[in-house]
Amino acid sequence: MTAADPARERARQEARALADRLAHGERRAIAQAISHVEDGTRVGRHFLDLVYERTGRARRVGITGPPGAGKSTLVHVLACLLRREGMRVGVLAVDPTSPFSGGAILGDRVRMPSATGDDGLFVRSMAARGNLGGVAATTYEASEVLEAAGFDWILIETVGVGQSELEVVELADTTVLLLVPESGDAVQVMKAGIMEAADIFVVNKFDREGGDRLITHIETALQLADWNREGGWRPPVCPVIATREEGVDEVRQEIGRHLAWLSGDRERLQRVRRDKIERRVRVLLRRALVEGAWAMAHIEERLQAEIGRIAAREVSPYRWVEKILRGWRYRTG
Amino acid sequence: MGKKIRILVAKPGLDGHDRGAKIIATAFRDAGFEVIYTGLHQTPEMIVDAAVQEDVDILSISVLSGAHMTIFPRVLALLKEKGAADMHVIGGGIIPDEDAEKLMGMGVGAIFGPGTPTTEPIDYIRDWWMKHHQEQDS
Numbered sequence: 001m002t003a004a005d006p007a008r009e010r011a012r013q014e015a016r017a018l019a020d021r022l023a024h025g026e027r028r029a030i031a032q033a034i035s036h037v038e039d040g041t042r043v044g045r046h047f048l049d050l051v052y053e054r055t056g057r058a059r060r061v062g063i064t065g066p067p068g069a070g071k072s073t074l075v076h077v078l079a080c081l082l083r084r085e086g087m088r089v090g091v092l093a094v095d096p097t098s099p100f101s102g103g104a105i106l107g108d109r110v111r112m113p114s115a116t117g118d119d120g121l122f123v124r125s126m127a128a129r130g131n132l133g134g135v136a137a138t139t140y141e142a143s144e145v146l147e148a149a150g151f152d153w154i155l156i157e158t159v160g161v162g163q164s165e166l167e168v169v170e171l172a173d174t175t176v177l178l179l180v181p182e183s184g185d186a187v188q189v190m191k192a193g194i195m196e197a198a199d200i201f202v203v204n205k206f207d208r209e210g211g212d213r214l215i216t217h218i219e220t221a222l223q224l225a226d227w228n229r230e231g232g233w234r235p236p237v238c239p240v241i242a243t244r245e246e247g248v249d250e251v252r253q254e255i256g257r258h259l260a261w262l263s264g265d266r267e268r269l270q271r272v273r274r275d276k277i278e279r280r281v282r283v284l285l286r287r288a289l290v291e292g293a294w295a296m297a298h299i300e301e302r303l304q305a306e307i308g309r310i311a312a313r314e315v316s317p318y319r320w321v322e323k324i325l326r327g328w329r330y331r332t333g
Numbered sequence: 334m335g336k337k338i339r340i341l342v343a344k345p346g347l348d349g350h351d352r353g354a355k356i357i358a359t360a361f362r363d364a365g366f367e368v369i370y371t372g373l374h375q376t377p378e379m380i381v382d383a384a385v386q387e388d389v390d391i392l393s394i395s396v397l398s399g400a401h402m403t404i405f406p407r408v409l410a411l412l413k414e415k416g417a418a419d420m421h422v423i424g425g426g427i428i429p430d431e432d433a434e435k436l437m438g439m440g441v442g443a444i445f446g447p448g449t450p451t452t453e454p455i456d457y458i459r460d461w462w463m464k465h466h467q468e469q470d471s
């Protein structure tokens with residue numbers, strides 16, 4: 001069943017061809033690999049497997065914050081700055097998917113006019129496709145494609161988030177949280193989680209009223225937060241006017257300092273990355289198990305056959321779930 | 334997961350505002366497409382570069398400035414140059430019938446004039462998609 005599966009062999013070959021084209025720096029191959037990964041195809045899985053050993057060297061920076069805070073603008077300025085340093089930069093910009101139609105408008109490129117005619121810069125928009133964590137379920141894998149393509153830095157812009165969508169922390173070495181002067185009151189009610197998730201705070205739109213007050217709020221909140229970040233990384237707060245490119249140099253410096261702090265202690269960096277990869281493997285395995293079991297036990301058909309009776313209160317969902325599980329246990333021995 | 338139709342909406346040239354482009358982008362989103370919106374004043378180079386990075390299936394370009402006979406051929410040539418001639422180009426805007434005919438002869442899939450209900454390009458795209466993406470991979 002395994003060796004002679006022609007569809008599988010074809011997918012393998014296609015993945016190999018894609019990886020070769022990627023290794024030759026072909027931009028279309030990067031884009032197509034991301035699509036495969038995003039669509040969860042067999043080719044995409046083989047591809048990721050093939051290039052895995054080439055990943056893990058890039059610096060991944062997450063840029064998060066409320067809608068309209070200036071994330072795309074900052075990503076653009078930061079990307080240009082890193083390009084001037086000679087770094088190759090990949091950008092993944094995530095926007096929400098409409099829960100009604102499944103469609104999406106991905107508009108972050110509007111603020112990234114530099115993404116033309118420069119082989120050292122690659123910008124890809126992603127729709128969240130129903131994932132609620134502020135990134136797409138496959139943004140991690142997309143960043144691996146960019147790493148395999150040799151980008152030194154990966155900047156990940158999240159969906160404009162509230163307080164609980166912080167999956168980007170799992171994808172990034174450094175997480176930058178953007179706030180604007182109007183967020184002042186929100187900071188006071190912010191949950192400890194988000195304060196701890198951010199490695200660097202940016203107060204953007206500092207050209208507006210209230211920036212200083214927001215900095216004070218953040219500093220106060222940081223003092224109140226329980227400081228058991230080991231090794232004592234103290235998140236800096238950077239005033240920025242992204243549209244005028246002011247303060248972005250400082251953000252760049254702070255990202256560098258954070259990475260230096262992370263890797264200053266070899267063990268720390270290894271442990272942090274190892275823990276993140278372990279959690280990622282769990283996510284992947286859980287997803288594969290659910291999908292596999294779902295198909296193998298014909299759950300969809302059985303659910304469709306039974307849902308009428310469940311809705312009519314003739315069978316309880318609890319009993320039905322038990323029954324499915326019992327059958328599954330029997331099957332797997 | 335599974336494949337989604339990805340479509341780039343661009344409005345090249347120096348003319349006007351992007352109201353029309355935003356209306357069509359919203360209609361495409363509501364039809365379930367993933368729309369890459371690139372904003373105003375895009376050059377053919379910027380459009381094609383974005384299309385390649387975004388791996389779109391379709392480019393929807395509206396031209397109101399009268400420059401359609403330079404913009405569309407240039408986009409088609411650049412797509413070919415970048416190895417992306419399989420991407421499908423459709424157009425909108427104020428384009429005389431005889432020009433539309435010529436453009437379609439060069440490879441533009443369809444041209445939708447001003448005032449066309451948004452359902453028309455949507456139906457066209459769905460048909461095109463059915464014809465070109467019947468194979469399923471997962």
Ligand SMILES: Nc1nc2c(ncn2[C@@H]2O[C@H](COP(=O)(O)OP(=O)(O)O)[C@@H](O)[C@H]2O)c(=O)[nH]1
Pocket residue numbers: 065066067068069070071072073074111160204205206207208240241242243244
């Ligand atoms: N006044 C001011 N406006 C800004 C600044 N940075 C970004 N903007 C504007 O804020 C709006 C939203 O920016 P965008 O980068 O798209 O925000 P995002 O939704 O967080 O990605 C745009 O109109 C930007 O021009 C800034 O520092 N000051």
Ligand SMILES: [Mg+2]
Pocket residue numbers: 071072073107108157
């Ligand atoms: Mg944005």
